[in-house]
Each structure stands twice: as C-alpha cells, then as structure tokens.
Amino acid sequence: MTATAVSITHETDRAPVRVPGLVDVLRSEWIKLASVRSTWWTLGATVILGAGLTVILCAANAAWLAGGTADESPGSFITWGMMIAQICAVVLGALCVTSEYSTGMIQATFAAVPSRGTVMLAKSVLITTLMFVVGTATALLGYVGGNYFLSREGIGLPLAGDVLRSMYGSGLFLACIALLSVGVGFIARHTAGTITLVLAVILILGNMVMMVPGTVGDWLGKLMPGNAGQAISSPVPFNPELLSAWPGLAVLVAEVAVVLAIAWVLVRRRDA
Template sequence: MASVQVVRSEWTKIRSVASTVWTLGIAAVVTIALGMLISALLSRDWEHLPAEERVAFDPTYVSFAGMSLGQLAMIVFGVLVVSNEYSTGMIRTSLAAVPQRGTLLFSKIAVAAVLAFAVGLATSFVAFLLGQSMLGEHRTSLDEPGVLRAVVGGGLYMTLIAVFSMGVAAMLRSPMPALGVLMPFFFLVSNILSNVSATKKVARYLPDQAGSKIMQVVPRAGETAPYGPWGGLGIMVLWVLAALVGGYVLLRRRDA
C-alpha cells in the first residue's frame, strides 16, 4: 500500500508542475505539425524526386519526420520530472517521507513513463493519420504490413527517450547539466556520427539511431544495419536500462 501512495504522490507532483505538462504538449504539437509539413512538401515535389528516392520512399516514416524535434521536448519532460525536486530542494522532503530511495525513483519514473507513453502513442497515431492525408496518392494505411508496428513503435520510441532522459537526470541531478549532455547528444552528435563514414557503424548502435528503426517500414537505400525493427528497439531498451541503473546507484550512494 505504501508504494501505491508513493505513486499517487508522484502523479500529483507531475501534474501540478506546469512546465512538465507543457513540454508534453509541445512534443505532440511539434511532432504532428512538422510531420504534416514534410509530408505535404514531399507530395508536392514528388515528380522532382530522384528515382532511387521514390523506390525507397517510406510514407509511414515520413509522417514521423517531426519526431526529431518532438523528441527534444520529450527529453526536457524527462529531465524536469526528475531534476525539479533537486532544483527546489524538495528532494530532501521527498526522501524524508520515502526513505526507500529505489521506491521513490522508480515510482516517479513509472508514473512519468505511463504518461509519456499515453501522449507518445496518441501523437504517433495522429501524426501518421494527418501525415498520410498530406501525402495523397502516395499514402499508406494501417492495414499494410509493418505499418501498425511502426505507428505503435513511434509511441514506444518517444516513451523510451523520456525514460532514458530520466535516468541521465537522476545521475546528474541538476537540469542544466542533464540537458547540456542530452540535447547535443541527440540533436548534433548522433546525427554527425551517423553521417561520417568512419563512425557510421558505431552510430547505428546509439539509442536514437537504433530505436528509430522500429518506425521504419521500407528499409533505407543502402542500409546495412545488422538488426531489424525490434532488434533496434531492444538496443535502445538496453541504453535506457543502463541509464536507470546508473541513476539508481548514484541516488543510493549520494546525499540529497
């Protein structure tokens, strides 16, 4: 019963902080709006696309074009959920009320993960449906092979991004260092490494590069990744577990 009360307490904390609610809304809006825009532009310029791009065209993945920016808001959500209490000093009160640090941390993460999944899954379906409406005759549908898996995978991907960010925030405690590591890592470092021939094979095992495979239905031209959609998601899960273990270990060892 004590753990149920902790979960309820964490739910109250999350929904009472406006910044965390806003970041989820921003993640949804950016993902959907940018996906619609890219889909509309590709539909308009279809006749001008090179033949190889038409062959490898993935209408499902195009709908998720906004995910690259939407995930940044999801990162902020994950960081704020964990680090807000450190910033305000409320972590001391929370630890006094819940001395079992693992219970406190994982209750917080569980509540935030469920919320992130609900928003992420809804965002993924809306982004897909509206993106397909923009693609016109080049669209696909949920009953096509692999499409439903990709759409549900979009929700899982956004959730794992948030949970990974929570683990990093638990290790670094302050929001600024956590965002200072995560933002460049996902927005710059990962993209740079994946576009440099010398580091491309390493980059495919980064969490976002591997995890995004779940949202693909048509393989990219020239792609030689040694894993499939679920294998890529599995690699991302391992990254998330490593971050959570690191956050838990440091939480147990350090003072508040």
C-alpha cells in the same frame, strides 16, 4: 501507578507508522508532475511538433513523392515529426527529476519515502507510461493529417504492417528517450546539464560518430541511443544502414537500463 497505566495506554493506542507503497508514491509523483504548467506545455509541444511537422512535411512533399522522381519513400515522412518530438521527451524526463533537486523538494521526498529505489521506480513508471500514451497518440494524429495529403496524390499508406508498428513504436521510442533523461537526471541532478547532455548524445554525437571511418564508425552510429531507436518509430527509416526496428529498440532499452542502474547506485550512496 496511575502514570504508569496512562503511559502504557498511550503506547498501546499509538498507530503504527505506515511505509508508503509504490501505488502511494505513484499517486504523489503524478500530483507533483500534473500540478506544474511546464508539464502541460511540454506535452502540448510534443503533440504540436510531432504531429504538426509530420503533416507539414507530408503536405509539402506529397506531389514530389508521387511524381516518380523521389528517392525517398512516403513511409519515411509519415512519422517525421517524432524525430523532433523526442526533444520534448528529453525535457519532460529531466524536469520530472531535476526540478526537485533544484528546489530542495527531493529531501522531503526521500524523507517521506525512505526507499529511494521506490521513488526512482515510481518516476520511471509514470514518465514511461505518459510518454508512451502521448507519443502513440501524437504519431496517430500525424498519420491522419499527413496521410490525407498523401492519399490525395494516390500514395496513401494503410494503417497496417510497418505503418501500424511505427505508431506505437513512436510511443515506445519517446518513452525510452524520456526514461534515459530520468536516469541522467538522477546522475547529474541539474536541469540544464541533464537536457544538454542527453540532447548532445542523441542529436549531435549520434551524427558525429558516423564520420569515424570503417566498421567502427558504422557500428558506433548504429548503437547510439537516438539512432538505435529511430527505426521502431518509422515505417521506412531515412538511413537504411541503421539497425532494424526491434533489434534497435532492444539496444536502446539495454542502454537505458545501464544508465538507470548507475543512477540507482548513486542515488543510494549520495546525500540528497
């Protein structure tokens, strides 16, 4: 009788199991991301490459651009470094996912959070937010430094209109590229493979398809992820044949959404 009462008491006092919510998972993912040095090295490289190369290019070409013989606009140079900074966005997006697969930590993550979709969502939200903030700040730093040299030659660009759009557009561009890497990371589950595949698509294949003759080649070039999102991050793109800013961003977002949808299906079906 006493044993039965004790057993009932223990069952009554047992605390219910709490399923982690999105906020909990976001906090956990941020701790994991912020606790490794590779994150800070990659973010530092984003700023150095994105802002530093913009300043260097503007300083080197300011006199030429002001001389009246240039066939390019100063607006094409004011965010030039962001084209290289996208490499860092690819790396960070990949590491956010694949580092857990390489160490086996992903099994503990999925055990702690049974809803794998919540894990994917948390990683996606975290990387998107982080790269948008860092990308926008980097573009602004590059603008301040690069525009100094342009202004000395009398061709400075006011922070308004397309120039202002290109500042937060650079953040949107890096956020989308990083999110693309997150999706590919869940599909490939391998760091080197993810980085290689995404860089090959946005940097190599994006240029190679332009060699396809005719209208097919033109549209393939416009629709490749790196090319589609390029205009949103520049007041005046180097290639005027690409899609304009907002349609190009819409294409990039759609492509990222398709990759994430495929990743979500595979994550739910495959073992960790």
